[in-house]
Amino acid sequence: MTKHDFTLFLFFSAVASATFSDEQEFSESESCNEREFDKSHFYSNVKYCGEIPLTLSHKLIDALPLDEVEGNFIRAVKGCVFSESQPTPLKEPLTLAAVSQDVLRNILDLNESVVQNEEFVGCVSGGKLFPGSIPLAHRYGGHQFGYWAGQLGDGRAHLLGEYTNRKGERWELQLKGSGKTPYSRSGDGRAVIHSSVREFLCSEAMHFLGVPTSRALSLVVSEEPVRRDPFYNGNVIKERGAVVLRLAKSWFRIGSLEILTRTGELDVLRTLLDFVIKEHFKSIATNDPDKYVVFFSRVVNETAHLIAHWMSVGFAHGVCNTDNFSLLSITIDYGPFGFMESYDPNFVPNTSDDEGRYSIGAQANVGLFNLQKLLEALKPLLTSDQLSQSQQILREYPQIYHQRFHELFKAKLGFLGNEENDSHVIAFLLKLMEDTGADFTMTFRQLSEVTLSQLQKGSIAPSVWALSDLSSHxxxxxxxxxxxxxxxxxxxxxxxxxxxxxxxxNPRYVLRNWMAESAIRKSEKNDFSEVALLQKTLMEPFMNQDEAERAGYASKPPSRAQQLRISCSS
Structure with missing residues (x-):
């Protein structure tokens, strides 16, 4: 296999040139400036979780400009980073369907018994606020499927505040599915049980796979009906509303900067960027005249590493828009994602992606596109020399990605050292897997479970099903x-x-779509037993587990798995 072939199997190609739509004009004239937040006015309209020992702070409000216009009504927003926006509580009765004990104990410093408190469901669903919480909706824009989409923002999410735990880690708490905000556009501000189960489970699954990700504390389900057209064909269905409380060190994304450059708000852009660097890139000196170049270099490097990590576990994000790419290079905004089953570089988990722009094999290329858009957002703040440096950094992205991809796949195959032939062996295997449709996860896992003697003799039992498929080549x-x-x-x-x-x-268990779908169907009937089983299983994805084996989580996927369809509608 030639070096060129190897490059193809690493799923990387040059970005084709494209013409993008002009900047979307804002039709309203509301302006927003930095202001003193009137906490007493805000607090007069909310209820608190007085019995839950978790107090939030609001460093973002102190550091960044807020929208002067109040209320959740839909509008074009300018001159600020956040808008005040109170959650809209789900209609009762509410069910606490799942809780991450790891997040509860090890991030939020809470005792497991807190979930028995009647106030807990209100706290994690938007019905009540944690002490110190001032809910905000973040204003951002983004390139969606390659085109500038204008103002986007948190259309169904509310940032509750920041919590600093006993380890000194600062985590931002955010509700998803908690009602309308100024950025909801034509949406209803809600999330449904289908997408919320998937987000809760996958956030935690990715963490335990070792992939940088946002986390999820809880899943609350309501009887409140939410109407969706899941496949955009006019067939509107009624689903149950749900809210996930999720956490990240920061929710800022590439689109957070893009919107400010596009609207010429360069003072706000500089303020936000300086804040992000000071809070989240502490190794960068705040007085370094090249700090924006160093920041860009870090994001380029970490984005390449993140996507290589996605590839190593067969994860396809599904909607790699710039508004879904974190500045901290963590996985955020779980929508129509999918873990690849039969190996196929053209695997597309999102049925809304007709052209396959976000196929698993295109993710590295899309990462480059998104980083180009990040550089465009930074450009007004760079000197000509700094821009030239940054462009050179971006040209190094393919090499950074290829190197990390190579390191991860070497480890997946158990290689030590640095043999010249390693690259060929990796590419050769991927070609065999593509030709035979061998299962991605279990091929690597079963290679770890058989001896070299068994491989050499060809004594592979039919029960070792993925390797058995591969051995037919x-x-x-x-x-x-x-x-x-x-x-x-x-x-x-x-x-x-x-x-x-x-x-x-090499995990034995990943969150395959058919597994998530099975848990969702039960959840719709208020049976959350499979959500619990999957959560337990995915906390130890590298360990053989009897319950997971009985459930078939490491077995050949059922035939129904081929018919599952996941879309952007959630």
């Missing part, structure tokens, strides 16, 4: 010979040590 034995040679080149290594290494990086 006419060149499988040729690949095995190359693979074994690479492993045996490290004399100090042993087969048992290889298996142990590989089982620590």
């Amino acid at each position: 006419e060149y499988f034995r040729d690949w095995v010979q190359l693979y074994v040679q690479c492993l045996l080149s490290v004399e100090s290594d042993s087969d048992a040590a290889r298996q142990h290494r590989m089982q620590g990086i």
Whole structure:
């Protein structure tokens, strides 16, 4: 296999040139400036979670300009970063469907017994506020499917405030599905049980896979009806509303900066960027004249690493718009995502993506596109020399991505050292997997569970189903010979040590769409047992678990998995 072929299997290609729509004009004249927030006025209209020992702060309000216009009515917003926006409580009765005990204890410093408190559901669904909370909706824009979409913003999310835990970590708490904001456009501000179950489970699953991600504390489900047209075909259905309380070190994204450059609000842009660097990129000196270049370099590097990590677990985000790409390079905004089953670089989890722009094989390329848009947003703040430096940094993105991809896949195959033939063995395997449609997750996992002797002899039992599928390829034995040679080149290594290494990086369980769908169907009937089982399983994805095996989570996907369709509508 040639070096060119290898590059193709690493899913990277040059960005095609494109022409984008002109900047969307704002039709309203409301302005917003930095102001003293009137807390007494705000507090007079809200209820508090007095019995939950969790107090939030509001550093964002103190540091960044707020919208002067009050109210949740839809409008064009200018001159600020956030708008005050109170959540709209879901209609009762409410059900606490799931809680992450890891987030509860290790991020929020709360005792497990707190979930028994009657106030807890109100706190995590928007019916009540934590002490110190001043809910905000964030204003941002973005390129969606390659085109500038103008003002977007938190259309159904409310940032409650920041919590600093006993380890000194600062986490921003946000409700998703908590009602209308000034940025809701034509939406109703709600999320439904289908998408909320998926977001809750996948946020936690990705964390335990070791992928940088937002987290999820809780899932609350209501009987309140929410109407959706899931496949945009006029077939409107009624679903139940739900709210997820999610957390991140920051929710700022590329679109947070884009909107300010597009509207010429350069003072606000500088203020926001300085705040982000001071709070989240502490190794960058605030008085460094090149701090924006250094910041851009860090985001380029970490974005490349994040997408390579996605690829290593077969994760396709589904909607890689600039408004969904974090400045901290964590995975955010779980929508029509999917974990690839049969290996296919053209796998598209989102049925709304007719052209396959966000296929799994295109994610690295889309990352480059989004970083180009980030550089365009930074451009007004850069000197000509700094712009030139930043453009050179961006040109290095493919190499950074390829190197990290290579390192991760070497580890997935148990390789030590740096053999010249490693790249060929990786690319060869991916080609065999593509030709045979072998399962991505279980091919690597089962390679970690068989001995080299079994591989060489071809004694693969039918129960080792993914490897069995792979072994049907006419060149499988040729690949095995190359693979074994690479492993045996490290004399100090042993087969048992290889298996142990590989089982620590190749999961046995990921959140496949058919598994999530099964849990969702039960949840719609108020049976959250499978949500709980999946949550438990995905907390230890590298460990064999009896309940998960009985549920078939490591078995060949059922035939119905092929018919599942996930869209942007949620």
